[in-house]
Amino acid sequence: MKRSKMIQSVRDMTGKWDIIIIGGGATGLGAAVDASSRGYKTLLLEMADFAKGTSSRSTKLIHGGVRYLQQGNVSLVLESLRERGLLIKNAPHLVRNQSFLVPCYKWWEGPYYWLGLRIYDILAGELGLGPSKHLSSKKARAEVSTITPSGLRGGIMYYDGQFDDSRLAINLAKTSVKEGGVLINYMKVTDLLKSSGKVQGVKAKDMLSGEEHEIKARAVINATGVFTDSVLKMDDPGSSSIITPSQGIHIVIDKHFLPGDTAIMIPKTQDGRILFALPWHNKVMLGTTDTPVEDISSEPEAMEREIDFILKHAAEYLVGKPERSDIRSAFAGLRPLVTNGDTDNTAAISRDHSLIVAPSGLVTITGGKWTTYRKMAEDVVNRASEVAGLPSKECVTESLRIHGWIDEAAKKDPLYYYGADRPELKRIIDKDPELGEPLHERLPYVKAEVVWATRSEMAMTVEDFNSRRTRALFLDAKASEEMAPEVARLMAEEAGYDDNWIKHQVKAYSELASSYQIS
Numbered sequence: 001m002k003r004s005k006m007i008q009s010v011r012d013m014t015g016k017w018d019i020i021i022i023g024g025g026a027t028g029l030g031a032a033v034d035a036s037s038r039g040y041k042t043l044l045l046e047m048a049d050f051a052k053g054t055s056s057r058s059t060k061l062i063h064g065g066v067r068y069l070q071q072g073n074v075s076l077v078l079e080s081l082r083e084r085g086l087l088i089k090n091a092p093h094l095v096r097n098q099s100f101l102v103p104c105y106k107w108w109e110g111p112y113y114w115l116g117l118r119i120y121d122i123l124a125g126e127l128g129l130g131p132s133k134h135l136s137s138k139k140a141r142a143e144v145s146t147i148t149p150s151g152l153r154g155g156i157m158y159y160d161g162q163f164d165d166s167r168l169a170i171n172l173a174k175t176s177v178k179e180g181g182v183l184i185n186y187m188k189v190t191d192l193l194k195s196s197g198k199v200q201g202v203k204a205k206d207m208l209s210g211e212e213h214e215i216k217a218r219a220v221i222n223a224t225g226v227f228t229d230s231v232l233k234m235d236d237p238g239s240s241s242i243i244t245p246s247q248g249i250h251i252v253i254d255k256h257f258l259p260g261d262t263a264i265m266i267p268k269t270q271d272g273r274i275l276f277a278l279p280w281h282n283k284v285m286l287g288t289t290d291t292p293v294e295d296i297s298s299e300p301e302a303m304e305r306e307i308d309f310i311l312k313h314a315a316e317y318l319v320g321k322p323e324r325s326d327i328r329s330a331f332a333g334l335r336p337l338v339t340n341g342d343t344d345n346t347a348a349i350s351r352d353h354s355l356i357v358a359p360s361g362l363v364t365i366t367g368g369k370w371t372t373y374r375k376m377a378e379d380v381v382n383r384a385s386e387v388a389g390l391p392s393k394e395c396v397t398e399s400l401r402i403h404g405w406i407d408e409a410a411k412k413d414p415l416y417y418y419g420a421d422r423p424e425l426k427r428i429i430d431k432d433p434e435l436g437e438p439l440h441e442r443l444p445y446v447k448a449e450v451v452w453a454t455r456s457e458m459a460m461t462v463e464d465f466n467s468r469r470t471r472a473l474f475l476d477a478k479a480s481e482e483m484a485p486e487v488a489r490l491m492a493e494e495a496g497y498d499d500n501w502i503k504h505q506v507k508a509y510s511e512l513a514s515s516y517q518i519s
């Protein structure tokens with residue numbers, strides 16, 4: 001996947017694209033996979049990096065959503081459980097079966113949560129990941145040795161999917177490219193091209209070179225997450241806002257706070273949210289919050305009160321009682337929730353997705369969640385092709401293997417998440433064994449990954465590599481800052497950038513990484 005080649009394809013296009021997708025998060029990338037695999041001429045434009053927005057900042061669960069079951073939204077749970085099953089089949093290198101313990105401290109919690117989770121199992125049917133079961137207090141402590149033992153009556157064990165969000169995003173991009181799609185990062189849509197009130201394409205600006213493009217298409221899809229309203233206003237400056245953004249943060253701490261493989265799920269915190277403690281890349285992720293916000297930013301920051309909230313609740317359940325000084329990284333994401341008028345209680349807004357067709361023909365898809373990206377993509381491509389009068393073509397993504405698919409991912413290998421690309425990385429190391437060296441003693445990444453990401457995964461900046469090709473920034477922000485000069489040097493060597501580029505990249509990255517560090 002080479003950016004220069006992608007841009008050349010745009011320059012070489014003489015006619016119209018069938019479908020242009022604005023936004024390269026889960027929703028846009030899913031739509032690109034769907035449209036290109038149906039055989040439509042597909043172009044995706046992302047203003048920053050793929051998954052720079054919400055799609056790299058999730059809780060990393062491919063889940064039916066136990067909370068949606070509590071809310072009585074059975075159809076969303078059913079749809080999500082089905083999608084979970086399909087994704088585990090289509091991307092076994094990126095999605096895995098995760099066990100969760102729901103600790104029970106009150107007498108009624110055992111039967112209540114067991115019943116709820118049995119219903120969850122039944123709804124999953126054949127695509128279930130394993131039956132929920134009741135555990136005695138002793139067995140619960142054997143599963144999670146660091147759970148607060150005082151008053152523990154037992155627990156319920158259940159199963160859901162866990163994944164690496166930005167790695168799935170990159171693999172979706174590669175899947176679409178393999179199917180003939182053209183996908184460009186750092187290409188911002190600045191306006192829509194219109195004729196007789198109908199959308200005919202987009203104006204776009206290359207954020208790296210400054211070059212401007214006018215690109216024609218039969219259908220334009222707006223998949224810009226929390227930025228949805230800004231594209232709707234390009235279409236109709238008088239349109240009312242439909243997005244209520246809600247911030248959720250996570251903090252990352254060391255593995256010894258939760259040493260085993262089982263996660264903890266706290267079904268109800270003070271504000272009625274679910275709190276997770278999840279093993280992730282040999283660290284522990286704690287989250288999340290649901291805070292209504294007004295500012296929409298590509299780099300939202302964790303608020304003090306959100307951090308305090310998570311630490312306070314985690315301390316109730318983990319014997320190690322993590323403190324501020326234990327935080328390796330804190331990251332925030334914005335949920336693109338579709339307005340229901342209640343901007344104070346965003347936890348109550350539905351996680352269903354919304355599809356809107358404007359009189360101009362602009363098709364907007366928003367809301368939803370990572371888990372349902374495939375179904376969202378199917379729905380939006382069906383609608384966009386109808387609106388644009390494209391020849392009808394069947395969706396094939398239910399059984400389409402995602403790039404990197406392998407039969408049995410060797411999960412013990414630190415490079416396992418590259419799936420079928422893993423041998424390519426090994427070849428880079430075989431050719432130059434120095435590239436097998438680690439980038440930082442506290443992180444699992446080696447130098448060859450920088451070469452690979454620059455060569456084949458369209459990493460354009462140090463941030464792209466540290467934040468989304470690997471998860472260094474999210475796992476240990478300080479360590480990621482310390483390895484930035486070496487990452488910049490290796491990227492520059494691979495892509496032919498000069499010393500100025502290195503200097504600028506290291507400075508910019510250092511500023512970014514400091515906002516993920518909590519003092």
Ligand code: FAD
Nearest residue numbers: 023025026027047053054055059061189225248369370371
């Ligand atoms: P985004 O990922 O934000 O993508 C939109 C993209 O559009 C951005 O990359 C942006 O740069 C680009 N863009 C905007 N304007 C332009 C323009 N003019 N030109 C070009 N590009 C543009 N879901 C789950 O299934 N499981 C979970 O565990 C989970 N946890 C979550 C936890 C939190 C804290 C949050 C916030 C969300 C969570 N979600 C989860 C939901 C899920 O992450 C989101 O629904 C999903 O990532 C949204 O993807 P998106 O593509 O719609 O938006």
